[in-house]
Amino acid sequence: MSNWTPEKTIVNSWNEWDPLRHVIVGKADNCHIPPEEPALDAKVPEDSDMRGQWGKRPQETIDRANELLDTFADQLRARGVKVDRPTPIDHSLPATTPDFHTDSQFGCMPPRDVLLTVGSEILEATMSYRCRWFEYLNYRPLMQQYWEEDPNFRHESAPKPRLTDADYHDDYLSEKIGVEKRLQWTADKFFVTTEEEPLFDAADVLRFGRDLVVQHGFTTNLKGIEWIRRHFPDHRVHAVNFPGDPYPIHIDATFTPLRPGLILNNPQRRLPDDQRVMFEKNGWEIVDAAQPAHNAPPALCYSSVWLSMNVLVLDPKTVCVEKSEVYQAEQMDKLGMEVVEVDLRDAYAFGGGLHCCTADVYREGGCEDYFP
Ligand code: DAV
Numbered sequence: 429m430s431n432w433t434p435e436k437t438i439v440n441s442w443n444e445w446d447p448l449r450h451v452i453v454g455k456a457d458n459c460h461i462p463p464e465e466p467a468l469d470a471k472v473p474e475d476s477d478m479r480g481q482w483g484k485r486p487q488e489t490i491d492r493a494n495e496l497l498d499t500f501a502d503q504l505r506a507r508g509v510k511v512d513r514p515t516p517i518d519h520s521l522p523a524t525t526p527d528f529h530t531d532s533q534f535g536c537m538p539p540r541d542v543l544l545t546v547g548s549e550i551l552e553a554t555m556s557y558r559c560r561w562f563e564y565l566n567y568r569p570l571m572q573q574y575w576e577e578d579p580n581f582r583h584e585s586a587p588k589p590r591l592t593d594a595d596y597h598d599d600y601l602s603e604k605i606g607v608e609k610r611l612q613w614t615a616d617k618f619f620v621t622t623e624e625e626p627l628f629d630a631a632d633v634l635r636f637g638r639d640l641v642v643q644h645g646f647t648t649n650l651k652g653i654e655w656i657r658r659h660f661p662d663h664r665v666h667a668v669n670f671p672g673d674p675y676p677i678h679i680d681a682t683f684t685p686l687r688p689g690l691i692l693n694n695p696q697r698r699l700p701d702d703q704r705v706m707f708e709k710n711g712w713e714i715v716d717a718a719q720p721a722h723n724a725p726p727a728l729c730y731s732s733v734w735l736s737m738n739v740l741v742l743d744p745k746t747v748c749v750e751k752s753e754v755y756q757a758e759q760m761d762k763l764g765m766e767v768v769e770v771d772l773r774d775a776y777a778f779g780g781g782l783h784c785c786t787a788d789v790y791r792e793g794g795c796e797d798y799f800p
Pocket residue numbers: 631677678679680681730731732733734735779780781784
């Protein structure tokens with residue numbers, strides 16, 4: 429007879445700032461630039477060096493990104509944070525379901541896009557790109573281990589979406605649209621994804637204890653937000669959008685809570701006044717983030733220069749900031765945060781910065797109500 433008994437708490441994280449004790453850091457192994465597909469194409473800026481390219485990323489960039497991610501993991505361990513790493517699947521394999529086919533996958537970066545930790549639960553997001561449909565498999569060995577060890581761990585997976593052409597507006601794909609028109613569309617909340625079925629990426633969600641703040645944009649639709657609301661009935665779920673962003677995917681280079689009462693907001697992607705009410709009523713301050721140190725993203729990078737504000741908070745007084753982002757570090761210092769410098773810029777192309785490339789497993793503390 430088996431004597432298997434799960435017995436310790438492994439998974440617990442309710443917000444973005446309580447003291448971090450256990451985290452997953454992504455890996456760059458075998459990452460691919462996926463072939464064209466509707467939602468992804470809409471994100472690649474029209475003048476980007478990535479247009480029209482696909483295939484495995486150059487090996488020297490993979491090696492360099494892994495070197496930086498390994499060093500970041502060691503830095504976290506040196507501060508007493510337990511670090512787990514995923515088990516990369518073969519991203520060169522095509523992905524085929526009865527509804528779609530794509531010739532390659534994406535990678536196992538960044539974990540924040542796929543895994544949403546809420547309390548004792550880790551939820552695998554639906555995802556909204558075909559090339560990322562199977563990405564959860566990179567994390568299954570860890571999920572299985574947590575499940576076996578932690579009797580309270582809830583391993584959940586949102587309904588896999590069909591991702592047929594009906595999920596995407598084809599207007600978004602026609603000829604050169606131009607940034608002006610894209611800005612008008614995002615102000616009108618007309619995004620590349622339709623309301624065919626619930627879609628969300630985990631990185632569109634920020635956790636504030638009892639409240640979840642979710643960005644409505646390219647990667648998360650209103651039905652995705654409604655799905656999250658029904659799935660977490662003890663939470664209040666708030667849809668937000670940031671009209672200044674022509675390519676709104678993922679909230680974590682736009683709106684960054686640092687500690688109870690303090691949030692950085694991207695000055696080009698200001699939270700509209702009517703959506704500020706819950707923060708203002710509860711005495712939260714929303715301050716403009718410092719300017720990025722760079723005028724352009726690195727080569728073959730999907731993200732904008734605003735990865736400068738994609739920081740990882742270790743506790744309400746300590747924050748990891750990318751080493752070259754000197755203005756962001758200076759602002760953190762003025763806000764009373766101790767800054768831990770992390771060299772990560774050469775890994776940005778793999779899907780993001782310090783918040784992106786991690787996923788919470790355990791932070792101290794419980795579920796507080798910050799907006800009573
Ligand atoms: O500003 O390009 C990047 C977010 C990546 N998770 C941006 C958003």
